[in-house]
Amino acid sequence: MRSIYVGTIAAMTGLALLSLTGPVAATAAAPASTDATTESAATGGVVVNEFAPSVPIWPVNEFVELRNTGEQTVALGGWELVACLSPTAWKVAVRFPSGAEIPPGGYLLLTHLDWAEAFGPSPDYFYDVEVPEDGGWLLFDPWSGYADGVGLGSGLACTEGEPAPKCDWVADEAVTRDEQGKDTDDNSVDFTCRPRTPGF
Ligand SMILES: [Ca+2]
Ligand SMILES: [Ca+2]
Numbered sequence: 199m200r201s202i203y204v205g206t207i208a209a210m211t212g213l214a215l216l217s218l219t220g221p222v223a224a225t226a227a228a229p230a231s232t233d234a235t236t237e238s239a240a241t242g243g244v245v246v247n248e249f250a251p252s253v254p255i256w257p258v259n260e261f262v263e264l265r266n267t268g269e270q271t272v273a274l275g276g277w278e279l280v281a282c283l284s285p286t287a288w289k290v291a292v293r294f295p296s297g298a299e300i301p302p303g304g305y306l307l308l309t310h311l312d313w314a315e316a317f318g319p320s321p322d323y324f325y326d327v328e329v330p331e332d333g334g335w336l337l338f339d340p341w342s343g344y345a346d347g348v349g350l351g352s353g354l355a356c357t358e359g360e361p362a363p364k365c366d367w368v369a370d371e372a373v374t375r376d377e378q379g380k381d382t383d384d385n386s387v388d389f390t391c392r393p394r395t396p397g398f
Contacts, residue, residue: 243268244300245346245381246335248374250394252328253367258312260328261321261372261396262335266300267379274298276341279308281327282334282349282356291325291335307397318396331364348373348385359384365391372396 247265252258262279266272275296281289292308300306309321310328329335334349334356349357350364350373362385365371372394375381382388 243270243302244272244274244337245375245379246337246348247305247379248372248395249329249335249348250365250367250372251331251333251350252310253331255368258310258314259317261307261309261313261318261394262329263396264300264306264308264337265375265379266302266304267381269302271299271301274300274306276339277345278338278340279325280336280338280356281325281329282336282347282351282354283327283330284333285351285353285355288336288355289327291327292323294323305397309396318394319398321397331367332361334362346381348389357385358388360386362386362389363391370394 244264244266247263249262250260252260264279274294275298277294277298278290279292279294281291283289306323307319307321308323308325309318311324311326313321313324332351332354334347334351334354336347336356337345339345347356347358348362350361351357352361354361359382362373365373370393371391373389374392374395375388376390380388
């Protein structure tokens with residue numbers, strides 16, 4: 199079933215503008231095919247774990263957190279984090295550089311460029327896109343295909359099953375998976391509103 203999304207995302211990422219910024223913005227180019235074996239050696243267990251979108255009166259503290267719920271380090275070089283802006287609009291927010299990885303049990307924090315550290319830890323990566331309140335995020339592994347997604351609106355390529363709930367963003371809530379990072383591929387089941395814990 200996910201192959202529907204793979205085709206969609208594969209097509210769109212080829213067209214989308216890359217907007218990679220931040221402390222590790224080293225390699226914007228797609229990795230060479232010779233890297234494929236190495237990069238795809240371990241691909242299980244990385245989920246979109248938590249996020250908060252941009253809201254009109256509080257636009258700069260949006261973030262998205264990835265978590266490796268597996269037991270192996272996952273090489274993320276060439277993976278893409280795609281922002282769903284509407285059912286027909288999306289943007290590659292981050293393409294991970296060669297050498298990027300996430301250890302077992304580890305987290306990666308990605309934030310808007312205007313992130314203020316008063317809102318949480320320094321991010322691992324910045325992005326330059328504002329995800330609306332009915333948007334979402336999708337993690338795409340170009341070698342294995344679709345990895346995971348979460349959306350707050352219906353009809354998004356990011357949304358798995360029914361949408362995740364909208365939270366009280368201004369009260370510092372975020373929409374997040376449970377402590378185990380459970381992923382049933384139904385966002386309405388897997389995500390709840392909780393006090394935000396960006397990066398941990
Ligand atoms: Ca999933
Ligand atoms: Ca967290």
